[in-house]
Amino acid sequence: MRKSVTITAVLFLALALGAFIEARKLPFGRVSAPQPGFFPLILSVLLAIIALLVLVEALKGREEGVVPREQLRWNKIGLALGALFAFGFLFESLGYLVTTFLFVTFLLRAVDREKWGVAIVVAFSASFLSYVLFGLLLHTPLPAGFLGI
Amino acid sequence: MGLGFSVALEPTNLLFCFIGVFVGTFIGVLPGLGPIATIALLLPLTFKMAPATAIIMLAGIYYGAMYGGSTTSILVNIPGEAASVVTCLDGYQMARQGRAGPALGISAFGSFIAGTFGVVALMFFAPVLGAAALRFGPPEYFALTFLGLTLVSYLSRGSVPRAFLMAILGLLLGTIGMDPISGEERFTYGSLTLGDGLGLVPAAMGLFGIAEVLENLGKTLRGEVYETEIKGLLPNRKDWKESFWPIVRGSIVGFFIGILPGPSGAMSSFASYAMEKRLSRHPEKFGTGVIEGVAGPESANNAATAGAFIPLLSLGIPGNIVMALFVGALMIHGIQPGPLFIRNYPELFWGVVASMYVGNAMLLVLNLPLIGIWVKVLKIPYAILYPLIFLFCLIGVYSLNNNVVEIFIMVIFGFIGLLLRRVGFEGAPFLLALVLGPIMESSLRQSLLISRGSFAIFFSRPVAAVLMLLSLTCLVTSLIPAFKTKREELAARIGN
Numbered sequence: 001m002r003k004s005v006t007i008t009a010v011l012f013l014a015l016a017l018g019a020f021i022e023a024r025k026l027p028f029g030r031v032s033a034p035q036p037g038f039f040p041l042i043l044s045v046l047l048a049i050i051a052l053l054v055l056v057e058a059l060k061g062r063e064e065g066v067v068p069r070e071q072l073r074w075n076k077i078g079l080a081l082g083a084l085f086a087f088g089f090l091f092e093s094l095g096y097l098v099t100t101f102l103f104v105t106f107l108l109r110a111v112d113r114e115k116w117g118v119a120i121v122v123a124f125s126a127s128f129l130s131y132v133l134f135g136l137l138l139h140t141p142l143p144a145g146f147l148g149i
Numbered sequence: 150m151g152l153g154f155s156v157a158l159e160p161t162n163l164l165f166c167f168i169g170v171f172v173g174t175f176i177g178v179l180p181g182l183g184p185i186a187t188i189a190l191l192l193p194l195t196f197k198m199a200p201a202t203a204i205i206m207l208a209g210i211y212y213g214a215m216y217g218g219s220t221t222s223i224l225v226n227i228p229g230e231a232a233s234v235v236t237c238l239d240g241y242q243m244a245r246q247g248r249a250g251p252a253l254g255i256s257a258f259g260s261f262i263a264g265t266f267g268v269v270a271l272m273f274f275a276p277v278l279g280a281a282a283l284r285f286g287p288p289e290y291f292a293l294t295f296l297g298l299t300l301v302s303y304l305s306r307g308s309v310p311r312a313f314l315m316a317i318l319g320l321l322l323g324t325i326g327m328d329p330i331s332g333e334e335r336f337t338y339g340s341l342t343l344g345d346g347l348g349l350v351p352a353a354m355g356l357f358g359i360a361e362v363l364e365n366l367g368k369t370l371r372g373e374v375y376e377t378e379i380k381g382l383l384p385n386r387k388d389w390k391e392s393f394w395p396i397v398r399g400s401i402v403g404f405f406i407g408i409l410p411g412p413s414g415a416m417s418s419f420a421s422y423a424m425e426k427r428l429s430r431h432p433e434k435f436g437t438g439v440i441e442g443v444a445g446p447e448s449a450n451n452a453a454t455a456g457a458f459i460p461l462l463s464l465g466i467p468g469n470i471v472m473a474l475f476v477g478a479l480m481i482h483g484i485q486p487g488p489l490f491i492r493n494y495p496e497l498f499w500g501v502v503a504s505m506y507v508g509n510a511m512l513l514v515l516n517l518p519l520i521g522i523w524v525k526v527l528k529i530p531y532a533i534l535y536p537l538i539f540l541f542c543l544i545g546v547y548s549l550n551n552n553v554v555e556i557f558i559m560v561i562f563g564f565i566g567l568l569l570r571r572v573g574f575e576g577a578p579f580l581l582a583l584v585l586g587p588i589m590e591s592s593l594r595q596s597l598l599i600s601r602g603s604f605a606i607f608f609s610r611p612v613a614a615v616l617m618l619l620s621l622t623c624l625v626t627s628l629i630p631a632f633k634t635k636r637e638e639l640a641a642r643i644g645n
Contacts, residue, residue, distance in 0.1 A: 022336060034593070
């Protein structure tokens with residue numbers, strides 16, 4: 001846990017540095033006449049300072065307000081994330097109905113191993129019903145994909 | 150007020166009020182999907198509706214979720230959402246003693262009474278505050294947003310520095326897009342999507358929708374639904390006698406805490422619980438199934454939802470993430486929230502207020518008979534539910550701007566949000582900062598322009614000075630060890 005906090009603090013520090021460099025490119029102005037660069041620059045400095053604080057705290061080993069949590073099954077999370085990203089990539093090319101169907105089926109099968117029958121039925125009804133809800137009733141524009149559906 | 154009721158009782162508005170309240174209770178009952186993700190999801194869909202209808206529905210979802218959350222707390226000992234955590238303490242115990250019915254009943258009645266009280270108070274306070282706010286200038290707005298972020302960070306679950314880190318990150322990422330004063334583009338690197346800034350909706354849905362579901366996926370959620378028949382929903386005479394003052398106190402405390410920026414629902418229910426325990430003649434019994442432990446907090450969190458609308462409706466400043474989403478909803482309809490809101494849009498304001506009365510009544514009538522249905526809903530296996538939740542998030546975010554990039558933004562926020570949560574970094578300060586950032590920045594810059602660079606302006610004006618001092622007190626006390634443990638206790642109980 002301590003290691004994760006340290007890594008996170010370092011990442012924040014890196015981000016602060018990056019923001020600082022980028023904010024320098026904007027005009028700063030003066031305190032009496034602040035320009036677009038004013039706020040971001042000050043923020044990046046503040047970010048760096050507090051990130052350092054957190055880093056130092058983590059290195060010293062003083063853990064604050066840590067709630068012990070159960071271990072997560074990262075493999076399932078990874079699968080779900082993969083599915084989410086895939087959805088984004090395929091959405092406009094395969095079209096709404098197909099992508100939704102594949103998405104729900106994949107999640108039901110691969111992540112929690114539902115039976116094929118259940119998976120297909122749920123996926124089918126989900127795609128269909130949501131299409132009715134979003135596409136027809138609410139008039140949300142949904143991509144048709146190359147199959148035309 | 151008459152105007153308000155004429156708006157609220159229009160058939161379309163009645164219908165959507167009902168839909169809002171129903172959906173709200175539904176997602177309040179479901180663990181994992183909270184009012185934030187749901188409102189964010191339905192936001193883009195309100196585009197086609199009239200502004201009053203949209204707000205009426207969304208508001209219904211908000212206070213409906215408060216009702217729903219208590220159902221799961223009492224029956225399954227899993228809070229449906231943060232504000233219902235305290236109800237688990239005595240509510241679940243009551244269920245185990247076969248008194249689930251009265252617990253649910255008093256919770257529904259208490260919420261109704263408190264909700265109605267909250268709306269009445271809102272009716273009086275909002276216009277008054279709105280008038281006072283007309284004399285607010287940039288320094289006051291800066292101080293207010295500063296206090297808001299300080300409070301949210303102060304009351305967060307993890308360490309304060311980490312919450313601050315998230316808040317500052319939110320402020321920083323809020324600068325992406327157009328500069329509020331000069332209109333120059335910042336940090337957009339030529340991307341059209343970023344040019345509009347980092348959307349509140351993809352970020353909110355990512356951090357609170359996707360991240361939540363991902364985290365649940367990684368665990369195995371099992372809760373025992375209390376199987377016994379729920380007979381006798383009506384609390385008996387003794388119950389009413391014991392609950393009367395807790396309800397009254399809870400409503401008042403809840404309302405005023407609701408006005409303050411921050412997680413008002415959770416804060417108020419916890420404060421009410423602590424207060425009842427302290428005032429009780431049998432404090433040791435708290436935690437074993439005492440009805441005051443349910444009546445007070447449930448009333449408090451419903452009153453708080455009414456109070457939370459005040460900063461939004463009279464000042465135009467959101468006090469928590471849900472209110473921030475409401476700002477988004479208003480802007481979709483081209484309405485700028487602010488002190489002139491009540492003056493410029495009286496039908497909208499009074500219509501929404503009146504609808505809250507109606508909504509509260511609907512909830513009372515709805516919840517008592519529908520408890521059976523909610524219990525069945527709780528039994529749907531999460532494994533089947535979660536792909537649907539994902540699907541709703543994905544479509545919802547796409548329907549905003551037909552932009553697939555926003556889907557990716559949402560998923561990335563979901564993943565990063567999950568990681569950060571595991572390390573003790575909360576999403577709430579980040580989101581609130583993302584929304585308040587532009588207001589904070591423009592008021593800061595304008596103030597400095599007015600004062601020609603002097604920071605004294607924030608302390609020389611009475612209202613600003615008070616707000617700034619409050620914020621600074623929070624900051625300082627969070628650093629002193631003695632206060633540290635107390636604050637942690639408080640925050641841990643709220644957040645957990």
